[in-house]
Amino acid sequence: MAEYHIFVVSDGTGETATKMSKAALLQFKPANTTFVRHSNVRSVDMVREIVRAAEREPALVIHTFASRRLRQEMEQACQELNVASLDLIGPLIEKLAEFIETQPAETPGLLHQVDDDYFDRIDALAFTVRHDDNRSPEDLHEADIILVGVSRTSKTPLGIYLGQEGWKVANIPVVMGEELPRELFQVDQSRIVGLMTTPERLAEVRKARLSRLGSLDSTYADMKRVAAELEYCRKIFEQNADWLLVDVAGKSVEETAAEILDRLFGKERRL
Amino acid sequence: MAEYHIFVVSDGTGETATKMSKAALLQFKPANTTFVRHSNVRSVDMVREIVRAAEREPALVIHTFASRRLRQEMEQACQELNVASLDLIGPLIEKLAEFIETQPAETPGLLHQVDDDYFDRIDALAFTVRHDDNRSPEDLHEADIILVGVSRTSKTPLGIYLGQEGWKVANIPVVMGEELPRELFQVDQSRIVGLMTTPERLAEVRKARLSRLGSLDSTYADMKRVAAELEYCRKIFEQNADWLLVDVAGKSVEETAAEILDRLFGKERRL
Numbered sequence: 041m042a043e044y045h046i047f048v049v050s051d052g053t054g055e056t057a058t059k060m061s062k063a064a065l066l067q068f069k070p071a072n073t074t075f076v077r078h079s080n081v082r083s084v085d086m087v088r089e090i091v092r093a094a095e096r097e098p099a100l101v102i103h104t105f106a107s108r109r110l111r112q113e114m115e116q117a118c119q120e121l122n123v124a125s126l127d128l129i130g131p132l133i134e135k136l137a138e139f140i141e142t143q144p145a146e147t148p149g150l151l152h153q154v155d156d157d158y159f160d161r162i163d164a165l166a167f168t169v170r171h172d173d174n175r176s177p178e179d180l181h182e183a184d185i186i187l188v189g190v191s192r193t194s195k196t197p198l199g200i201y202l203g204q205e206g207w208k209v210a211n212i213p214v215v216m217g218e219e220l221p222r223e224l225f226q227v228d229q230s231r232i233v234g235l236m237t238t239p240e241r242l243a244e245v246r247k248a249r250l251s252r253l254g255s256l257d258s259t260y261a262d263m264k265r266v267a268a269e270l271e272y273c274r275k276i277f278e279q280n281a282d283w284l285l286v287d288v289a290g291k292s293v294e295e296t297a298a299e300i301l302d303r304l305f306g307k308e309r310r311l
Numbered sequence: 312m313a314e315y316h317i318f319v320v321s322d323g324t325g326e327t328a329t330k331m332s333k334a335a336l337l338q339f340k341p342a343n344t345t346f347v348r349h350s351n352v353r354s355v356d357m358v359r360e361i362v363r364a365a366e367r368e369p370a371l372v373i374h375t376f377a378s379r380r381l382r383q384e385m386e387q388a389c390q391e392l393n394v395a396s397l398d399l400i401g402p403l404i405e406k407l408a409e410f411i412e413t414q415p416a417e418t419p420g421l422l423h424q425v426d427d428d429y430f431d432r433i434d435a436l437a438f439t440v441r442h443d444d445n446r447s448p449e450d451l452h453e454a455d456i457i458l459v460g461v462s463r464t465s466k467t468p469l470g471i472y473l474g475q476e477g478w479k480v481a482n483i484p485v486v487m488g489e490e491l492p493r494e495l496f497q498v499d500q501s502r503i504v505g506l507m508t509t510p511e512r513l514a515e516v517r518k519a520r521l522s523r524l525g526s527l528d529s530t531y532a533d534m535k536r537v538a539a540e541l542e543y544c545r546k547i548f549e550q551n552a553d554w555l556l557v558d559v560a561g562k563s564v565e566e567t568a569a570e571i572l573d574r575l576f577g578k579e580r581r582l
Contacts, residue, residue: 053566
């Protein structure tokens with residue numbers, strides 16, 4: 041069976057291009073695909089060496105260069121050695137240049153420049169990790185977003201995802217018979233998000249969880265127990281009408297995060 | 312001053328396209344750019360409505376549709392109303408189809424499909440959050456990667472970044488005069504990564520940290536103290552020659568993560 045090699049080549053980390061290529065590849069589900077990532081490629085010699093390596097495999101070269109010269113060099117080398125290639129960033133940069141009527145800086149790896157914005161994002165992420173699972177409720181008022189929900193409604197991954205985007209997130213689990221921390225009711229209630237799902241979906245997610253853990257404990261994923269927990273949670277949400285309710289059933293973390301941000305802060309947000 | 316609107320339109324979340332566009336935009340540093348993201352766009356009517364909204368602004372439409380029909384519809388609508396546009400995913404999907412000799416599935420939002428791989432990634436992330444800052448050292452043997460370093464060598468953001476990629480990461484802080492947990496020396500030593508930086512860089516990062524916190528405490532960022540801490544840490548690393556040493560000075564989290572994975576598991580990793 042053929043082995044497909046996809047070379048992702050960049051003068052930065054090549055991270056965005058890898059994500060994009062993985063996303064596109066999901067439309068095909070090929071069995072034997074290997075990604076090879078070449079980061080920090082910043083000379084013509086390096087470009088030529090990579091194309092020679094690609095020529096020895098059934099390989100496709102997907103590249104993103106901030107430098108127009110390396111971009112052109114790559115396209116030319118691939119053409120000469122008859123290697124399939126795609127310039128993933130060139131058309132976008134050229135379109136932006138036209139739209140904004142400015143010439144691009146051609147600085148490699150600008151995405152990950154260490155600047156204030158970058159430090160802010162790291163701080164937000166650290167805040168989120170510190171406030172996972174009702175840790176440190178004493179500075180809950182500093183959170184931009186507070187997620188509330190029963191076990192396995194994606195509170196942790198949602199928080200981390202939003203934390204990486206620069207939002208300070210805390211999450212508070214709802215456990216039957218346990219009081220929510222009093223600090224929760226002393227902060228701006230419009231920043232609180234109640235996560236809801238269906239009993240069917242929650243039982244399914246918990247079953248998957250248990251089977252991966254190799255556990256035989258069945259109460260956790262039991263339909264009756266799951267329904268009772270959600271009912272208990274729903275009552276709490278009803279008593280707190282100011283909270284934003286979000287249904288996570290069947291949605292990915294990214295989809296739920298986008299919905300939360302749209303509804304809390306509007307669709308048109310300055311970056 | 313002109314206000315530029317960039318519309319990101321997708322039949323999925325549009326997340327990857329947004330990241331890519333932000334990355335490209337960094338080459339320009341325009342002052343007034345607003346992103347508007349339209350997710351889950353799945354009908355011709357929605358496409359036409361968005362293009363009409365874009366027509367009223369100075370707007371550029373960047374779109375990613377798994378559906379070939381919506382992709383073509385978008386291009387046509389933009390041409391008719393004279394709106395600048397770019398198909399970000401079409402060329403990539405067509406190039407992959409040619410390379411792999413398979414037709415694409417055209418399923419929207421496939422990237423975030425809820426499958427086993429997705430659950431594995433969420434589990435890895437939860438593990439990483441649970442094992443931040445030497446929490447739960449008792450199951451350190453389950454970690455794929457263990458990060459060791461002094462305060463502000465990016466242990467937490469590195470862990471989270473790798474956790475989202477599906478790696479179970481634990482991190483252990485090095486604090487002068489405090490013993491490292493004995494469990495650390497009982498696990499596979501080839502999975503341990505020692506993070507090193509320069510005193511100058513560490514003092515700088517800590518200063519930035521303090522100023523953002525509005526703190527006046529200066530010992531934390533003091534050059535002498537920082538140099539002594541790094542020297543203390545270096546001795547520990549010397550005593551543990553099996554650990555992989557990685558220099559984080561001046562590198563972004565993504566760059567350091569790529570280096571760690573390349574050196575621990577090789578450049579050519581199956582996804």
